[in-house]
Amino acid sequence: MRNRIIFDIVLFCAVFFTPWWFVAALAFLGAFFFSSFYEIIAFGALVDFLYGARALAASGMLGILGAVVIFVLATYMKKIVR
Amino acid sequence: MSKKISAHHLRQLSRDINPDEIFLDSKNLPGFDKNQFEGRIEKSISRMSMWGIFLFFLLVVFVFLAKVTSLQIFQGTDFFKKSENNRLDHTPLFAMRGVIYDRNKVPLAWNSFDDEASRTALIVSDTSSTTEKMPFPHRSYIAASGFGHTLGYVSYPKRDNRGYYFQENFLGKDGIEEYYNEILSGKNGLQIVETDALGKIEEGSIVENPQNGTALILGIDARVQEKLHITIRDTTNDFGYMAGAGAIMDIETGELLAMTSFPEYDSATLSEGKNKKLIQSYNLDKRAVFLDRAVSGVYTPGSIIKPFMAIAALAEGVVTPEKQILSTGSISIQNPYYPNIKSVFNDWKAHGWVDMRRALAVSSDVYFYEIGGGFEGQKGIGIANIEKYARMFGFGAPTGVDITDEKLGTIPNPAWKEKMFGGEAWRLGDTYHTVIGQYGFQVTILQALRGVASIANGGTLVTPHFLKDPAQEFTSSKISIPSEYFQVAREGMRAAVIDGGTVRGLDVPYVAVAGKTGTAEIDAGKKYINSWVVGFFPYEKPRYAFTVVMERGPHANTIGGVYIMRQMFDWMKQNTPEYLN
Numbered sequence: 200m201r202n203r204i205i206f207d208i209v210l211f212c213a214v215f216f217t218p219w220w221f222v223a224a225l226a227f228l229g230a231f232f233f234s235s236f237y238e239i240i241a242f243g244a245l246v247d248f249l250y251g252a253r254a255l256a257a258s259g260m261l262g263i264l265g266a267v268v269i270f271v272l273a274t275y276m277k278k279i280v281r
Numbered sequence: 282m283s284k285k286i287s288a289h290h291l292r293q294l295s296r297d298i299n300p301d302e303i304f305l306d307s308k309n310l311p312g313f314d315k316n317q318f319e320g321r322i323e324k325s326i327s328r329m330s331m332w333g334i335f336l337f338f339l340l341v342v343f344v345f346l347a348k349v350t351s352l353q354i355f356q357g358t359d360f361f362k363k364s365e366n367n368r369l370d371h372t373p374l375f376a377m378r379g380v381i382y383d384r385n386k387v388p389l390a391w392n393s394f395d396d397e398a399s400r401t402a403l404i405v406s407d408t409s410s411t412t413e414k415m416p417f418p419h420r421s422y423i424a425a426s427g428f429g430h431t432l433g434y435v436s437y438p439k440r441d442n443r444g445y446y447f448q449e450n451f452l453g454k455d456g457i458e459e460y461y462n463e464i465l466s467g468k469n470g471l472q473i474v475e476t477d478a479l480g481k482i483e484e485g486s487i488v489e490n491p492q493n494g495t496a497l498i499l500g501i502d503a504r505v506q507e508k509l510h511i512t513i514r515d516t517t518n519d520f521g522y523m524a525g526a527g528a529i530m531d532i533e534t535g536e537l538l539a540m541t542s543f544p545e546y547d548s549a550t551l552s553e554g555k556n557k558k559l560i561q562s563y564n565l566d567k568r569a570v571f572l573d574r575a576v577s578g579v580y581t582p583g584s585i586i587k588p589f590m591a592i593a594a595l596a597e598g599v600v601t602p603e604k605q606i607l608s609t610g611s612i613s614i615q616n617p618y619y620p621n622i623k624s625v626f627n628d629w630k631a632h633g634w635v636d637m638r639r640a641l642a643v644s645s646d647v648y649f650y651e652i653g654g655g656f657e658g659q660k661g662i663g664i665a666n667i668e669k670y671a672r673m674f675g676f677g678a679p680t681g682v683d684i685t686d687e688k689l690g691t692i693p694n695p696a697w698k699e700k701m702f703g704g705e706a707w708r709l710g711d712t713y714h715t716v717i718g719q720y721g722f723q724v725t726i727l728q729a730l731r732g733v734a735s736i737a738n739g740g741t742l743v744t745p746h747f748l749k750d751p752a753q754e755f756t757s758s759k760i761s762i763p764s765e766y767f768q769v770a771r772e773g774m775r776a777a778v779i780d781g782g783t784v785r786g787l788d789v790p791y792v793a794v795a796g797k798t799g800t801a802e803i804d805a806g807k808k809y810i811n812s813w814v815v816g817f818f819p820y821e822k823p824r825y826a827f828t829v830v831m832e833r834g835p836h837a838n839t840i841g842g843v844y845i846m847r848q849m850f851d852w853m854k855q856n857t858p859e860y861l862n
Contacts (some may be wrong), residue, residue, distance in 0.1 A: 218316075241340060248333030 203233050210238075214245055223244065223265060230273030239266045297665055322503070367753070369393060370474045373438070373449045375417035376467030379494030381432060381457060381504040384749060390432050390458065390548070404591035416440075422548040425503060427510025429545030430573035431684075431747070435459035435554045451835040454551070456573070457497065457747060462681045464751075467494035498750040498854045500536035505529065505849075505857055509542040512848045516831065517543055520840045522809060522812075526574035526726050527829035528745075529846065532817060535743035535755055537682075537824060538860065540727075542574040551663035576682060578829050579723040580692045584644045584783075584801030584814045586718035588770040589663075593611050593635050593670035594652040595766040600637065600658045602769045608632040612656055626650055626713050641773025643781030644798065646717050653716025654709050662668035663714045668694045673760050674732040674742070676724050681744040681756070690728060693721035718799060726828050729815050735827035736831075737795075737817035739764045771795055783816065786843040792861040798843060802836070809833045812841025818861065825860060 206229055213222045222242075230236040243266025251259030313320025334748035352360065381390040399415040400440040400774050420435050423430065433456025436532040437663075439467075449469055470491030495767030513525040528540040546563050551558050563570040572578060594600045595642065609632035613623040628646040642650035663672075671677060675693045693715050695707035701721065714720035735742050740762055744755040774795035777784040784796035796816025803809050811829040815821045853861055 241337060244333065245337045248330045248337065251330070 206233070207238055209244055211245075214242060214249070219246070219250075220239060226266065227251055229268050230270050236270065236273070239270050242266060254260065300323065310579055311725045320566045342593050357593040365827045368475055368477070370470045370476050372448055372474055374470035374472050374489075375438065375451075376469050376491035377418065377493040378420065378435070378451050378470065378494075379461075379465040379467065380496045381465070382496065382498045383501050383506075385502065386498070388425070389423045389428060389499070389503065391421055392416050393421040396703075408843070410421075417451075420549070420552045421839075422552075423503065423675055425507040426514070427541040427543075427545070428503075429577070430456055430542045431501070431540060432456045432548050433460075434546075434548040437552065437554075449762070455547065455571075456684060457547075458548075459685055461705050461748070465494040465497065468492040471685045473546055476788070488715035495751065497748060498633075499747045500531070500534075500538065500749040501540070501747060502538055502857065502860075503861070505601055505822045505853065506539040506541055508852050508856075509845075509849060510543060510545070512554045512845050512852075513541065513831070516845050520831075520838055521835045521836075522831045522841075524574060526578060526844075527596070527842075528575055528726055528826070529825050529827045530730050530734055530743075532738045532743070532823050532826050533741075535583050535731075535734075535745050535757065536749060537745055537747050540745075540747075542572070542576075542578070544568050544570045547569050548743050550628045560842050568723065572612065573686070574683065574830070574832065577686050577688050577725070578830075579725055580811050580813070580832070581801035581803060582718035582722055582729060583601070583801035583813055584718055584722045584795050585729055585733075585799035585809070585813045586716075586722065586724075587641055587649055588643060588652060588679065588774060588797055589670060589674045589676075589732060590649055590716050591641060591773065592736070592762060592766045592770050593666055594662050595637075595769060596670070596762045597662045597666055599662055600652045601638040604639070605634040605636045606645075606648045606651050606659060607634050608645045610647075612647055614648055614656070616706070621653050623778050624710055626710065638773040638776050639780075641770065641797065642776035644777070644783045650713040654712035661712065661716075662717060664694055664707060667712065667716055674735060675764070676728050680725075680727045680731050681746075682727055682747055683746045684858045687727070688725055689835050691721050691723040697721060700730065717799065726830055729813070729830075730826055730828040733815045733817060733828065735760055735798075736767050736774070737823035737826055739767050765828045771820070771823075774816060780814075784843055787814075787816065789850050789852065791855075791858075792850060794818045794846075794850070795823075796843075796846075797822045798841075801840070803833060808836055810836050810838070814842030814846055816846070 210222070210225050210229060214227050217242065224238050226242060230239050243263040246262030247260050251262060292536055307523055309315075309320065310318065315321060318508045345631070358572040375565045377392050380388055380392070383389055395415050399418075400552065417438055420437075420685075422432060434454050435458050436448070436452040436454055438446055438450060445620035450466055451462075453465065458465065468491060472488040474486050508526050509529070510706060513527055516522065517525050526542040529538040530536065531538065546567065547559070550559050555561070595602065607626050608631060611625050614627045616622040618775075626646070629644070631642050632645045632647070634649055635645050641646075650656060651659040653661050653662070653667060671692045673825075677690055679689060693711065697719075698705055698707050698711060711720055715722055731742060731745055736851045739759040741757050742760055743757045748757045774797050776782055777798070778788050778794050778796055779785075787794040793816070794816055796814055799811075799813030799815070801811045801813070803811055810835055811832075813829070815826070815828045817826040827846060829845050831841045831845070834841065835845050848862070
């Protein structure tokens with residue numbers, strides 16, 4: 200649990216200070232290594248609230264959509280590599 | 282006015298757009314850092330984004346609050362109880378295991394420490410405590426050989442990698458360590474250490490001091506035991522035997538002066554469990570290193586059974602001590618299936634006319650065939666009485682020695698044969714073989730020792746034991762046979778030593794010994810024998826009985842049990858004369 204909380208804090212900071220692809224990779228790692236990593240959805244929403252705009256693709260909801268995709272993908276991979 | 286605007290608007294619409302006006306912008310010629318919002322259109326943050334971020338943080342706060350509520354309110358009582366148990370770490374304070382001494386207070390098994398600091402910390406005092414480096418002492422054993430099976434070994438307290446002891450006591454695993462484990466163990470104390478949530482020690486206190494185990498003084502003499510073992514070991518190696526064992530016992534009290542078995546294991550090696558190679562060699566050794574032959578080994582007794590059968594024959598009145606029986610080297614009886622064929626039962630030698638004392642001295646088989654099974658005019662006691670008297674002398678039953686895993690042995694009888702040989706009937710020849718200690722007869726060394734002691738002391742069946750102090754009551758029982766019959770057996774055994782009998786090797790000037798040998802053939806091919814000697818000393822006023830058996834030696838070998846006891850007597854004359862007087 201302690202590791203998870205530390206990881207969440209790192210991910211939170213990454214949202215503000217690192218490029219989107221780094222945040223995406225970090226989120227994928229989190230979803231892969233921690234069980235039921237639902238925080239990823241909240242972080243996706245945060246990204247959209249901070250950087251999203253209606254003018255962008257998917258009406259600025261790429262963050263939350265990407266988070267869902269990463270969550271599903273990581274869950275699937277965990278199953279097949281188990 | 283509206284006309285002007287309309288015209289201007291139309292001009293705007295009709296104006297050509299040059300390609301460079303569009304494509305140059307897309308090239309980002311000024312080199313804007315778009316990640317830093319340069320060259321981007323500024324737009325005020327939407328209200329929805331502000332609310333979204335606010336809701337995100339609200340969500341985080343809500344999650345934390347929900348968790349705190351769950352921990353404090355819904356599960357608070359349970360966690361409080363758990364923390365009450367967790368904060369006090371119960372650490373055992375190990376009781377010092379009792380030291381084992383021989384009769385002269387020579388330590389045989391004791392507690393040892395890595396260093397003086399560990400000794401100070403572990404030995405009980407007001408400041409005694411456990412140490413992380415050495416939480417309990419090691420068990421050390423006398424370096425001399427011959428004590429492995431007698432003392433046994435221990436299993437140390439065990440803990441998991443988090444320091445929790447799932448076995449808090451030393452466990453005796455064999456020998457004295459196992460039998461007297463409860464007395465030796467004492468009772469562990471308890472130290473309570475208070476730790477905080479992170480496992481940091483806040484304070485510690487002893488709530489219960491350990492109660493050290495009781496020291497034991499055994500009746501054995503370490504010097505005699507070591508010498509007996511070395512003699513058996515050397516004889517085994519030099520004369521082609523596989524193994525051997527022996528014991529010497531006080532005939533009045535049953536106190537064992539020595540008891541040893543070869544081959545043996547090293548008690549310290551098994552207790553520490555670190556020398557895996559040596560332990561594996563014990564396991565793979567075909568000689569069965571872990572078998573305590575003195576207690577758990579069963580052997581065909583051969584002729585050592587004859588003194589008991591002689592007393593039985595006297596008690597049954599089938600013969601007098603003076604009656605002479607002719608041994609021509611064999612007797613023949615008619616074969617029940619083939620009347621023309623006679624079954625021949627050989628003596629090991631033609632002894633001529635022998636009375637009971639002489640028959641014991643020279644170990645005449647024919648004499649005992651006749652008083653056991655009957656022959657022509659001589660009445661025999663029969664297999665039922667053979668079994669009855671064998672049991673009266675303690676064969677076929679545990680002796681009650683204070684070592685575990687004692688075996689019973691076998692006394693053959695018709696029911697036993699029927700069971701073992703698919704319903705075959707008992708024959709006279711079976712009685713002949715049984716009365717000289719062959720066939721299916723099997724006894725332990727301690728049974729033989731106790732039986733011989735009863736002959737020496739006039740019919741008291743004592744309980745062999747090691748423990749001398751603290752004194753415990755070991756039972757004894759009286760064999761209801763007139764004592765004069767025992768005297769005849771004693772005289773026969775003495776004649777075996779001094780009158781050209783089979784035990785003449787023990788005819789020494791410094792102590793009067795009485796004895797009886799036994800040579801048991803142990804395989805169908807008659808290639809191997811077990812060599813026995815039993816007896817007691819001093820003859821005039823017996824104090825000690827002895828038994829030695831050498832296992833699986835070559836048939837032609839004349840060196841065996843007698844040779845070992847001769848070595849022992851010569852050594853005892855020089856080193857422990859107090860036992861010979």
